[in-house]
Amino acid sequence: MLNRFPKLRPTPYQASIVAIFVFSLVIRFWNLGQFNELVFDEVYYAKFASDYWLGNDFFPSHPPLSHYLIALAMGLGQFFPVNPEQVNDLTGAVRSTWSYRWLNALTGATIPLLLGAIAYLLTQRRLVTLLTMGLVALDGLFLVESRYALNNIYxxxxxxxxxxxxxxxxxxxxxxxxxxxxxxxxxxxxxxxxxxxxxxxxxxxxxxxxxxxxxxxxxxxxxxxxxxxxxxxxxxxxxxxxxxxxxxxxxxxxxxxxxxxxxxxxxxxxxxxxxxxxxxxxxxxxxxxxxxxxxxxVGNSPDIHPYCSPWYSWLVMARPIAYFYQKSGKFGLIYDVHAMANPILLWFSTGAMGLLLGTIAWQKISQFFFNRTNSINVPLRGVTLYIVVNYAANLLPWLGISRCTFFYHYLTAYGFSILALALILATLLDSPQRSHRIIAWTVLTLVAIAFWYWSPVFLGMPLTPKGFALRMLFPSWI
Incomplete structure (x- = not known):
């Protein structure tokens, strides 16, 4: 008897997209309900969302859409199985931690898909698309912001x-x-x-x-x-x-x-x-x-908040934020959640933005002073403009902000710098020169290793005091 249903044979490109999404999904939902308390700004956003259900009046410090979404997650979360060890009444009603975090995790898992879609719409290149998706999936800041009832991922x-x-x-x-x-x-x-x-x-x-x-x-x-x-x-x-x-x-x-x-x-x-x-x-x-x-x-000093950081410090991640810190057990194991990027990825992404800007500047100088209209072959110049404009639009307005700002405010601009890095890495990988391909694969390997190394502070996994200290490379990170 003939099989009426043809076998699905996804291409390597399609399989890679699915694999990256599944990885992003699994790592965001893994042990999501841990820390049976309100982590960092969950004291505001989870509480505000619960106030809608309780009928309490409150003044939001931001527009309300994220509060609605977290409230929706809470409502749907009532139908999910509950671990009694992950239930509290810190939002004003008895709720599981999983109930007000799961929608953030699901939303965060789509970010690699969305940034990859932008990469494809701009370039029509599968390599750039997969590199963009893979790099975002290996970042820590996007991961941490997806695992708690916060508003930045929305x-x-x-x-x-x-x-x-x-x-x-x-x-x-x-x-x-x-x-x-x-x-x-x-x-x-x-x-x-x-x-x-x-x-x-x-x-x-x-x-x-x-x-x-x-x-x-x-x-x-x-x-x-x-x-x-x-x-x-x-x-x-x-x-x-x-x-x-x-x-x-x-x-x-x-x-x-x-x-x-x-x-x-x-x-x-x-x-x-x-x-x-x-x-x-x-x-x-x-x-x-x-x-x-x-x-x-809101002022701007360490007295206002110990993790205040100016916009220019975000480019090198001088001051990431400790969302959660706890010592427990007779061995003094440390459970820490740091809102920090994958350091290698962030530093190379910042360098990629600098390279794009420097290339554009040099081309304009060559055109103006030497009349060399094609002095530099800039790949995908329209794409470069898109990246630079959106990076600037998401970063430069912070120059005029006087209040305390935080590293997570860089999240929006950071995505475009990752896209810049993916574009450059794709160019290197397509290069006929072996040295260029080696450089690209070295960067990708370092990014993957860095994600594995810092994953305990992204996911709140237990660390020995020495293990924690080894991951806090600079005093300003603690």
Whole structure:
């Protein structure tokens, strides 16, 4: 009898994507309910989410979307089996730790997929896609932020999803992609205001494309070149810009300005209704002012919080954050959770951003002073612009922030620096020179080893005092 169902034979590329996702999923859910207490800012976000169920009024220090999602996780978590040793009433009601963490873990496991999707939409190169996904899956900061009831992973999820949808629209031209992109980008800002940096990146790229193509090259020439397809390597630099001009000023204002503004406002409605004193249009604006004033009042010194760190220190991870620290047992084993990146990955990613910026600067200098229009072969120049603009949009606004900031605020910009590293590593791996390939494989090996070495402080695994000290390479890390 013939088999009616054909055998599924995934390609190595498809199998690799599935393997990376499964790895990301397993490592985030492994021992997720450990530490039967509120870890770091779970004292705020898990508590706020529980307040919705309890009907308690509260003032959020950020927009409420992440509180809704954690509350949803709590509600669904009631239907899951509960370990009695992982139940507490610290949120104001008896709940398992797993119940308010599982949705974060699931959301965090999708981050490699989303950043990989962006890499593919930009480059159409499978190698860049897999490298991007693999590197993100081997990072510690994305992992730690996924394992607790915190809000940063939701911000990154919606921001990357929104950008991926806009890039997808640029390739296929479907209106629903642009609409959902605008809604998702608004959702990122509805988790924290700095989530709007993803929308700012889109605004800047659109503005650069219009300025460059319309004002420098002329509308008529744009109309001809807008029909040119990207080649296999995405080298048609002009086409990268012309695609952005398919979003007319009217479409831009409607779907990327008005729709995000409406989305942000609508997301506040449940919170305003559940907190009666704000249940009006005036209340909406009042809570925006109070939130702004709250953050302005927060100071910036070790007295405010011992883990405050300025933006420039994030580039080398000078001051990661201890989310949890506990000594137990007769051997004094240490259980520590550090919100820190994979050090090797972060340092190479910062170097990759520096290399991209230096290459662009040198090319412009060569063009201006030596009239060498092709003095340097910059791979995927449109992609490079995308990375640099979004990295800057997510990092540079912190220069003007006076309040205490933390290393996890670098999470959004960090993702784009990982994309930069993946792009460079793919170029090295494709190089005919053996030395270039050796360099790329050496970097990838070091990243993997570093993830394994620091995984105990990502996952809260027991360490001896000596083992813990060996992982805290600098005094500022403790």
């Amino acid at each position: 911000l990154v999820f919606f921001g990357l999803l929104g950008q991926a949808l806009v890039l997808w629209h640029l390739r296929q031209g479907k209106l629903w992609q642009l609409i959902l992109g605008g809604i998702s980008l608004a959702c990122a800002g509805s988790v924290k205001w700095n989530g709007f940096a993803f929308l700012l990146g889109i605004y800047l790229l659109w503005a650069i494309a219009w300025f460059r193509t319309v004002f420098r090259q002329g509308w008529a020439e744009q109309q001809v070149n807008s029909l040119e397809p990207l080649d296999g390597n995405g080298q048609n630099n002009h086409d990268f810009f012309s695609r952005w001009l398919t979003i007319s000023p009217f479409k831009f204002a409607l779907w990327l300005v008005l729709i995000p503004a409406i989305t942000y406002s609508v997301i506040w409605i449940p919170h305003l209704l559940m907190n009666g004193e704000y249940a009006s249009l005036e209340g909406f604006w009042r809570i925006q002012r109070q939130t702004w004033q709250y953050h302005r009042r």
